[in-house]
Amino acid sequence: MKVPIAQPVMTEKMIEAAANALRNERLTLGESVFKFEEAFAKMCGSKYAIAVSSGTAALQLALQAHGIKAADKVVAPAMSFVATTNAFVPFGVVPVFADVSEKDYTLDPAKVRAAIDLKTKAVMPVHLYGHIAAMDEINDIARKHNLVVIEDACQAHGADYRGKKAGNLGHAGCFSFYPTKNMHVGGDGGMITTNDDKVADACQRMRHCGRKKGSNYEHDIIGYTYRLNSANAAVGIEQLKLLPEWNEKRRAAARMYDQMLNGVGDLVLPPGPTKDVNPVYHLYTLRTKKRYELKAHLDGKGVGVGLNYETPIHLQPVYKQLYGFKEGMLPITERCCREVIAIPMFADITQDQVKYVVECVKEFYAK
Numbered sequence: 001m002k003v004p005i006a007q008p009v010m011t012e013k014m015i016e017a018a019a020n021a022l023r024n025e026r027l028t029l030g031e032s033v034f035k036f037e038e039a040f041a042k043m044c045g046s047k048y049a050i051a052v053s054s055g056t057a058a059l060q061l062a063l064q065a066h067g068i069k070a071a072d073k074v075v076a077p078a079m080s081f082v083a084t085t086n087a088f089v090p091f092g093v094v095p096v097f098a099d100v101s102e103k104d105y106t107l108d109p110a111k112v113r114a115a116i117d118l119k120t121k122a123v124m125p126v127h128l129y130g131h132i133a134a135m136d137e138i139n140d141i142a143r144k145h146n147l148v149v150i151e152d153a154c155q156a157h158g159a160d161y162r163g164k165k166a167g168n169l170g171h172a173g174c175f176s177f178y179p180t181k182n183m184h185v186g187g188d189g190g191m192i193t194t195n196d197d198k199v200a201d202a203c204q205r206m207r208h209c210g211r212k213k214g215s216n217y218e219h220d221i222i223g224y225t226y227r228l229n230s231a232n233a234a235v236g237i238e239q240l241k242l243l244p245e246w247n248e249k250r251r252a253a254a255r256m257y258d259q260m261l262n263g264v265g266d267l268v269l270p271p272g273p274t275k276d277v278n279p280v281y282h283l284y285t286l287r288t289k290k291r292y293e294l295k296a297h298l299d300g301k302g303v304g305v306g307l308n309y310e311t312p313i314h315l316q317p318v319y320k321q322l323y324g325f326k327e328g329m330l331p332i333t334e335r336c337c338r339e340v341i342a343i344p345m346f347a348d349i350t351q352d353q354v355k356y357v358v359e360c361v362k363e364f365y366a367k
Helices: 012-024 031-044 055-065 109-115 135-145 197-206 230-261 291-300 317-323 331-339 351-366
Strands: 048-052 073-077 094-098 120-123 148-152 172-176 190-194 284-287 340-343
Touching: 012 031, 012 230, 031 048, 031 190, 031 230, 048 055, 048 197, 055 148, 055 172, 055 190, 055 197, 094 109, 094 317, 109 135, 120 135, 135 148, 190 197, 230 284, 230 351, 291 340, 291 351, 331 340
Parallel strands: 073 094, 073 120, 120 148, 148 172
Antiparallel strands: 048 190, 172 190, 284 340
16 A cells, blocks of 8 residues: 555535636635635634735744844744744844654744843744644733734644634744645645734735735835735635645544554653644654654655654754754754654555554554
8 A cells, every 4th residue: 555645635616716816816816815814714704815826935924014123133943844934034033942742843932941041032933744733822922011812724734722823823834735735735825814993904915015005016015926826715615615624534544553652662642632732743753763653654655754844953064064063952852853753644545554553653663
């Protein structure tokens, strides 16, 4: 049996929705874009949603709309995809990395507090693998230090935290619709969520070259070409309708994995639901000191795996070159990044596929 690590869904209905948008709408910022924004804002419980071309673009615009500028500092985790900080490094903002909690791989509030200085202007918690960070504690710290909180919710579409959705827990939330995410748009895409009128207005204009409202050729702020295509938005509308069902399927698959892998070898299972957090399992991750041996075994059995994130952001070559970051500065992050391995997780994964993956993992540890 071959089991991929991810399996994006693209139905005939989604393809037809995209084709209909191509036939009948403006190709960018058409009617489907605004319908998608309205539906996504409703899902998150936010006042606004602003569709953009990628999750990276969403993070950049959200920061700039809050006045973050060159030489300001942003506290973020290094246990994330490099796009988290690539979103602001190009315009001169300085990344300050804080270590994560070993129990859920998200920012440790105590480490955030210790990383703040007079130049710190924002904190960017990442809801890694679909598990929401300790937002109440992070928001408390941010209020005391007058910091902006931008959620990197690129892996957490529909995740719950104390009765609220990811994307509605800070000053703004940012999502990616890359094809392997819990929902996608048939290509690249992103979304910013906010309850702030001024932030929403700035993001809407910045994504469209900084155009002044009501004018095609007057620009009163610096902007970019970060629009979402109408065909992609049309796919997103259809995907969003299925997101709650897909997330429940992922949770059911995670429960199966939890039951069957508990106590196997040296495996550390991913953080599960708590009274505060109901994760959406963008990835189902294991931790083991035998990661590379396990990967080789699963590769040979046709089981897709991922090493997330093998090199944390602060140890990426360009970040070491730019900022002089060194190994040992984030011990928990570095240890987890050496040990995490993701096994197959997607909405339509079958019980037989889950059982096969588990059998292969157990076979490795029985050797």
